[in-house]
Each structure stands twice: as C-alpha cells, then as structure tokens.
Amino acid sequence: MDSFSDLPLAAPLRQGIEAAGFTTPTPIQARTLPVILDGRDLVAQAPTGSGKTAAFALGLLQRLDPATVRVQALVLCPTRELADQVAKEVRRLASGIPNVKLTLLTGGIPLGPQLASLTHDPHIVVGTPGRVQELMRKGALHLGGVRTLVLDEADRMLDMGFEEAIRDIVRRLPGDRQSLLFSATWPDAIREMAKVSLREPVEVTVEGESRPAVEAFFHEVDLSMKPAALAGLLLEHRPESAVVFCNTKRDVDEVVAALQRLGFAADALHGDLEQRDRDEVLVRFANRSLTVLVASDVAARGLDVKDLACVVNYELPSDPDVYLHRIGRTARAGRTGLALSLVTPREIQRAHTLEDRYGVTLRWARATPAGSSPRDVPRAPMATLRIDAGRTDKLRPGDVLGALTGAAGLKAEAIGKIDIFPTRSYVAVHRGKADAAAAALMAGKIKGRSFRVRRI
Known part of the structure; x- marks a missing residue:
C-alpha cells in the first residue's frame, strides 16, 4: 500500500x-x-x-x-x-x-x-x-x-x-x-x-522500525557521582528537551531534586502524582516551560513530545526491549536523536546484553561531572500561566490569545502553546513576559469575564 x-x-x-x-x-x-x-x-x-x-x-x-x-x-x-x-x-x-x-x-x-x-x-x-x-x-x-x-x-x-x-x-x-x-x-x-x-x-x-536513528553513548560512572555526571552531560550537550528515565519512583524524585538545586528547569513524572499534577507537568514539558522531564517507564507511556532532543538512561533497564523503546522516543518521523546512558560497574552486564541482543558495539565516552554551582545552566525559554477556567466555561484558545495580544499587550511571537482542559487552561508565554502577562490577565478580562490567573 x-x-x-x-x-x-x-x-x-x-x-x-x-x-x-x-x-x-x-x-x-x-x-x-x-x-x-x-x-x-x-x-x-x-x-x-x-x-x-x-x-x-x-x-x-x-x-x-x-x-x-x-x-x-x-x-x-x-x-x-x-x-x-x-x-x-x-x-x-x-x-x-x-x-x-x-x-x-x-x-x-x-x-x-x-x-x-x-x-x-x-x-x-x-x-x-x-x-x-x-x-x-x-x-x-x-x-x-x-x-x-x-x-x-x-x-x-x-x-x-x-x-x-x-x-x-x-x-x-x-x-x-x-x-x-x-x-x-x-x-x-x-x-x-x-x-x-x-x-x-x-x-x-515491521522491519527497520525497531532501530531508531539515534546517536547513542554510554558513560561509566561511580554510583555516588551519578547526579553530577547527569548534570555534566546536560551541560555538555545542552538539549532543548530531555527525558531522563529512572527505574524507581524514589530515584525520579532524587534526580529531580538534584537537578533543581543546580538550576535546571526539571520536574518529575511518576505514578504517585495526582492527575492534575501529572497534567501540568506534561503541559509544561510540551510547551517548553520545562527542559528536563525525569520519569519512570510506566508514567512515560503515552508521552508524546515532538522533536524530543535527548533521552537519558539514568539507569539501564533490565529488559533490552525497554532500552530500545526508551531511546526510540528521540527519533521520530525520520529525525535523528541523542541517547545517553549512565552505567555503574554493577550495570556493565546489562550494557553487554545490549551488545549481544542487537549485534552492535557500544560507544563509550567520558562524562565530566558538573560542579556544585555550574555556570550557564540552560533555562527554559517559556513559562506557563494557569487560568482557572476551561471548556466548561466555553473558553477557547482564541479567547486566551486575544486577551494576551489585546489587554496584556503581548506580541504573538511571545505566546506559545495553549491547552484547554474542562475546568482550567494553560498558556505558554516568553519567560521574561510571564509575570507581566499574568498580572494583566488578572486585572483585565477574558471573554468578558474575570478569572484567576497565576504562573506555575
């Protein structure tokens, strides 16, 4: 066909x-x-x-x-x-x-x-x-x-x-x-x-779909140096967006805390989050208000982000098919992607299993750990405003856009993705304009009505 x-x-x-x-x-x-x-x-x-x-x-x-x-x-x-x-x-x-x-x-x-x-x-x-x-x-x-x-x-x-x-x-x-x-x-x-x-x-x-066009690198690190090595790789490659996969929810939370301390725009996605929190994390990552999403495998199912630049295996999965599924998220529709894996000595056998399973020679590279106060940490280009109104209030993306370009005085190029949920809405605006835009929307009206607006 x-x-x-x-x-x-x-x-x-x-x-x-x-x-x-x-x-x-x-x-x-x-x-x-x-x-x-x-x-x-x-x-x-x-x-x-x-x-x-x-x-x-x-x-x-x-x-x-x-x-x-x-x-x-x-x-x-x-x-x-x-x-x-x-x-x-x-x-x-x-x-x-x-x-x-x-x-x-x-x-x-x-x-x-x-x-x-x-x-x-x-x-x-x-x-x-x-x-x-x-x-x-x-x-x-x-x-x-x-x-x-x-x-x-x-x-x-x-x-x-x-x-x-x-x-x-x-x-x-x-x-x-x-x-x-x-x-x-x-x-x-x-x-x-x-x-x-x-x-x-x-x-x-379908032959050929299981091997995405990904540049994959493996980095052997000591367990105690993993958070610093992860930050160092993100600073070295500076991906516009990255998903970091962990094998446990505890590791997800610990990695997020470590990255946030260093100044990264990072947040967590795992099964213990309430639905509203999950929605907001996914919205912020998709609209470029977050640059790093740290996730468990199960929570990331259904994650669909266009042009995902990088996938990081903070830990290698025990199942080689899961590894392939993870890195395939960064090579969609014919594009290439980047996959980085941190491997502790106890995980070396898992790396060798990948070689045996897929008949490839792994590419090993050095990971330079980030210091405790790294300079020039990439900042998210956008910030997200939450509006406490949605589809049940007959709110549409055009209403939000009109309020921002009208009373709030933003130019169209400063406004990003708009997501409308049943009882709330989210709009991405340029990071430097977010506070002023939120204040203007709170002081003015959207579709002739006043709604609570805040930056998240």
Whole structure:
C-alpha cells in the first residue's frame, strides 16, 4: 500500500485523513490497515510513534455505525496519558463523521462524571482496564455491542498488573468481535494473551522500525557521582528537551531534586502524582516551560513530545526491549536523536546484553561531572500561566490569545502553546513576559469575564 487512496475507506474517513494532514502511510500503517479493514484479528509489534494509533482508529471508525447508539469500539490503554492521546487522535480522524460520541474512561479522576457520561451509551470508549472493569461491574458500561477491541501497548498493561482485568473484560465481549493487539515487545505473556483473546490473528512486525536513528553513548560512572555526571552531560550537550528515565519512583524524585538545586528547569513524572499534577507537568514539558522531564517507564507511556532532543538512561533497564523503546522516543518521523546512558560497574552486564541482543558495539565516552554551582545552566525559554477556567466555561484558545495580544499587550511571537482542559487552561508565554502577562490577565478580562490567573 503506497497511499491512503489505495484503501477502501468511506468518504468521511478520507476527510479525517486530509484534516489530520496524513499523506503517505507509515510502514506499520501500510502493513496493518489492509488486514484491519479486511476484518481479520491482528497482533502487531509497533513501537510508540510508529503511527499505530491512526491504523486502528481508521479500522474501528470504518466499522462504526453512528446511527446505532451503543458502544461499538473499545480501546484499552495502560495509562491515562496514552488514553487521552488516543482519544484525541480518534476524534480527529472522526471529524468528518457526524454525531460520533467518544467517552474517555480512566482512573485517577472522580467516578461521578464518568458515570454521568454513560447515561447515554457512547459509540467509542477509550480507557484504562481498571476503570473500564469497575464501570462494567457497576452496570454503567454496556459492552454487548462491541465490534472492535483494541489492546494498545499490551506489554505495558501486563507490566502494570492489568492482565486479570483485561481477561475479565474480554470474557464479557461478543465472540464475533474483531480484536487488534499492539505491543512494542513480544514477551511470552503477550503471545499467551493473543491466544486467548484473538481468533487466528495475522502477525505483523515491521522491519527497520525497531532501530531508531539515534546517536547513542554510554558513560561509566561511580554510583555516588551519578547526579553530577547527569548534570555534566546536560551541560555538555545542552538539549532543548530531555527525558531522563529512572527505574524507581524514589530515584525520579532524587534526580529531580538534584537537578533543581543546580538550576535546571526539571520536574518529575511518576505514578504517585495526582492527575492534575501529572497534567501540568506534561503541559509544561510540551510547551517548553520545562527542559528536563525525569520519569519512570510506566508514567512515560503515552508521552508524546515532538522533536524530543535527548533521552537519558539514568539507569539501564533490565529488559533490552525497554532500552530500545526508551531511546526510540528521540527519533521520530525520520529525525535523528541523542541517547545517553549512565552505567555503574554493577550495570556493565546489562550494557553487554545490549551488545549481544542487537549485534552492535557500544560507544563509550567520558562524562565530566558538573560542579556544585555550574555556570550557564540552560533555562527554559517559556513559562506557563494557569487560568482557572476551561471548556466548561466555553473558553477557547482564541479567547486566551486575544486577551494576551489585546489587554496584556503581548506580541504573538511571545505566546506559545495553549491547552484547554474542562475546568482550567494553560498558556505558554516568553519567560521574561510571564509575570507581566499574568498580572494583566488578572486585572483585565477574558471573554468578558474575570478569572484567576497565576504562573506555575
């Protein structure tokens, strides 16, 4: 398949593809879409950023009957962040189909609004297994009409302990559904899940996608020097954005504290954060108010940052596939990226395992530790303002932009990304203009109303 025009897609989906700006299918789309549209079950090895979401979204939308008001497609994801991104992509591709209702059902937020949203069945549900299972048991979520099931990033759902919930959900679904399983890795547990959940699935692995175009360097350091060595590498390479991966939440917090003491614009992303805090960290990193995001693997699932300059392995993972998945985040859409790994003597064997697994010779380099008061620490170019109003207040990005360029007197080039949530909004502005912009918005009005505004 060389073009989306080669596929038997309905006209409204072609409008969605055009609106999304898609032109040539990615390799995983070219290999999987004909299978999906043919109604076959599928098991696909597909790393994050490969275009798999659009592939299964087009498939489930092609099978959708908007006139039938019941849940016809269920997409299960490992994290709230990934579920939210999948929902946005499906909505974007469904823009040409009138009256399609999609409901996002994830944990970490109050159950009440989700119960209320299910008073009338949606056409599509995107959610995390735990919350979907909970709502099914309460009798609020009815899945007897599901025609398409998608298990997205199935390996991470198993890592997070969702296997029992997934099996319970699958048992309650119609037997004649189409099932699509996507996974970045192929552990035995995934193969076993495919056996019990899918019917004679077609298996697809796209060669070449598993080895991103990344400049990778390894640095042997003593355990006690790790924080200083990390800071030294960030000062040496000066990436515009970097994700630092740690294996434990405790290390995430300790690394963030060390970097903040040295003056880096860094923050943490791990499973103990409240949903609002997670949202704000992700917004600030995406809009360039943070330059360094320190994360655990599970929390970073669903993280989608365009042009991520650098990935740092503060610790090497025990699974070589996880290493490959991490560094693949910095080489998207044909771009190159930088991956730096800190290796203590006790982790040397893990580095050798990577050599054996992928048949490459690792490139070792020296890491010069940063001092206790380093000079010229990179500063984030933007700062984020939080407005205590959102979609429920009928606030739109244009309203925020108009207030900033109007009463606040900012030039358009000083304003960055604007994110609108149900009850709050975020706007990135040039760091040097942030305090004045916040004061001007507080003193003035947005869309004729006064809202609380503060810098975060």
